[in-house]
Amino acid sequence: MARWQPNAPERLSKAALELFAERGYENTTVIDIAERAGLTKSTFFRHFQDKREVLFGSGTLAGLITEAVAAAPEAAGPLEAVTAAMDAVGQAAFTPERREFGTLRRAVIDANPELREREALKGLALTAALADALERRGIPGLTARVAAELGALAMTLAHERWSDGGDFGECARQALAEVLAAVPAFAAIPR
Template sequence: MARWDPDAPERLASAALDLFAERGYENTTVIDIAQRAGLTKSTFFRHFPDKREVLFGGDTVATLTAAAITAAPPEATPLEAVAHALETLGAQTFTPTRREFSAKRWTVIAATPELREREALKGLGITAAMIKALTGRGVPALTASVAAELAALAWKIAYERWHDPTSTAGFGELARQALTEVQAASALC
């Protein structure tokens, strides 16, 4: 591939994921990733601060989640607003074309403690963004926290189900189903 081909971040993420799966995270360098993508080390660092972040996309998902909560219909309850956000993410981010990448990403993260830690921190950031967006809609802080935590759990369940190779359902559908299940289970506690 020529160095000027578009989608450098996507190419770098794909190359990194392949290398992490082949060699392990610890045995892969930024130079390895850039070379596999047909790019330079400086191009890598224009898009990502380090090799770990190539799999996490900065705060893009948190920003999209907050924007979708804000854009939910004004009459939406807190759980309806987070459900709207999860469905929006399914349409924008967790598309069928990303399913294979996501499954491979999940496997690499599960095998690497440093990446599991980063994934957990990313999840906390997304939950915080949901809380902030809900309180921005006038939802009381405690209610916003509970709704965001339930949504985070539903997200985790939906994500696990979505990247399962036997699954054919879309992320938005799985997220809505998981949120309903989590809400029902919380009523039993």
């Protein structure tokens, strides 16, 4: 493949995931990734800060969440705004074309404790971004945090189901409905 061909980030991501799956994350170097993609090490670093960034990106999801919550109708309540965020993330990141990448990414992360920790931190950051966006809409702090946590749980469930072949939007709405249906079971907390 010629170096001048387009889609260098996609080529690098695909090469990285293939190598991570074949050799393990720890045993794959940036040079290995660049060579597999038919590119140079400097091209890799033009697109990614390090090899972890192939898996974790540059924070685009937080921006999508924030924008979607802000763009939700003015009368939307917290969960409607969360649904708008899930829809935006699904349309951008969890498309059928990205399913293979997402499934392989999940396997690579699950095989490495350091990457699992990084994934957990990314999840916390996305939940915080969602709560902050809800608060900027005027939703009280605790309500915003609870809605963001419920949304994060629904997103996790939806991602698992999407990986198994479902439509992300449908999976997300169903997961949120299931999470909300479970909430009343905790209404009577013993004192």
